Amino acid sequence: MQRLGLRREQELHILELPGGGFQALPYDPDFAKTMELVEATALMLAVAAGEVSEESLARWIRDNWPDDERSA
Numbered sequence: 829m830q831r832l833g834l835r836r837e838q839e840l841h842i843l844e845l846p847g848g849g850f851q852a853l854p855y856d857p858d859f860a861k862t863m864e865l866v867e868a869t870a871l872m873l874a875v876a877a878g879e880v881s882e883e884s885l886a887r888w889i890r891d892n893w894p895d896d897e898r899s900a
Contacts, residue, residue: 868892 834840839855841863853859871888874880 864892 834852834854841853841855841859843851843853845851871880871885875882875885
C-alpha cells in the first residue's frame with residue numbers, strides 16, 4: 829500500500845490487464861466516469877459485431893441505469 833501511495837480504507841479501481849494481470853489505482857471519480865463510457869462503448873461495438881444479443885444488451889442497460897433516473 830505504501831508503494832502505491834494508498835491510505836487505509838481508500839477506494840480503489842481494480843483493472844484487469846491483457847495477459848491476466850491486475851492493476852490497483854486510487855479511486856478517481858473522473859476515471860470512473862471514463863471507464864463507464866469505455867464499457868458502454870465496448871458493449872455497443874460488441875452488439876454491432878453480433879457478439880452480444882439484444883437480450884444481453886437490455887440486461888446490461890437495466891443493471892447499469894443510474895438509480896436516480898429509475899425512480900423518475
